[in-house]
Amino acid sequence: xxxxxxxxxALNIQEGKTATLTCNYTNYSPAYLQWYRQDPGxxxxxxxxxxxxxxxxxxxxxxxxxxxxxxxxxxHITASQPADSATYLCALSTGGGNKLTFGTGTxxxxxx
Amino acid sequence: DVKVTQSSRYLVKRTGxxxxxxxxxxxDHENMFWYRQDPGxxxxxxxFSYDVKMKEKGDIPEGYSVSREKKERFSLxxxxxxxxxxxxxLCASSFAPELTDTQYFGPGTRLTVL
Numbered sequence: 001x002x003x004x005x006x007x008x009x010a011l012n013i014q015e016g017k018t019a020t021l022t023c024n025y026t027n028y029s030p031a032y033l034q035w036y037r038q039d040p041g042x043x044x045x046x047x048x049x050x051x052x053x054x055x056x057x058x059x060x061x062x063x064x065x066x067x068x069x070x071x072x073x074x075x076h077i078t079a080s081q082p083a084d085s086a087t088y089l090c091a092l093s094t095g096g097g098n099k100l101t102f103g104t105g106t107x108x109x110x111x112x
Numbered sequence: 113d114v115k116v117t118q119s120s121r122y123l124v125k126r127t128g129x130x131x132x133x134x135x136x137x138x139x140d141h142e143n144m145f146w147y148r149q150d151p152g153x154x155x156x157x158x159x160f161s162y163d164v165k166m167k168e169k170g171d172i173p174e175g176y177s178v179s180r181e182k183k184e185r186f187s188l189x190x191x192x193x194x195x196x197x198x199x200x201x202l203c204a205s206s207f208a209p210e211l212t213d214t215q216y217f218g219p220g221t222r223l224t225v226l
Binding site for chain 2: 099
């Protein structure tokens, strides 16, 4: 079955810097890879999706890359702000129309 | 905007009680999911449903059952609650024809079993 690895250690960065989070997966390449944000005590919220034939996707200060050779996605937040502090989850889909497989998430802390 | 609501934000129950967690979505989504989330273990799928009265086991169905009598409502049932079911429970829904499987989550229910 598909396994997803995200860095379990929290990432602490200074305000204004670029945060980079990593998602590695084993086995088959997914048709879609998604990133979610989760705040403490809340449900995850969808942020961005990238397809297997796309190398990069951007949305405002967010950028996602997808390397099917390395089996890796990178999630970047540029000009980070304290409000970006949250846990970020990576999720994979085969495109079958139902389940996602989630990583355990990486906690990001943006300090002043 | 998709809205997924869960019946309670916080719930405290005693060991052996029957517990019902309700989830309602307002976007006519076919798929609905129940997860539990524990520190270090991430989101684990308990059950999901892709249509009314249809259900499939997820990765950790033991000790749980579900009910989907109407398209918008998906209930999670703990037949006899135990302390190891203390957790955050999250409901989600997705639109089946959209093959990206993007899921929309409710706010979660923090269940404590004493």
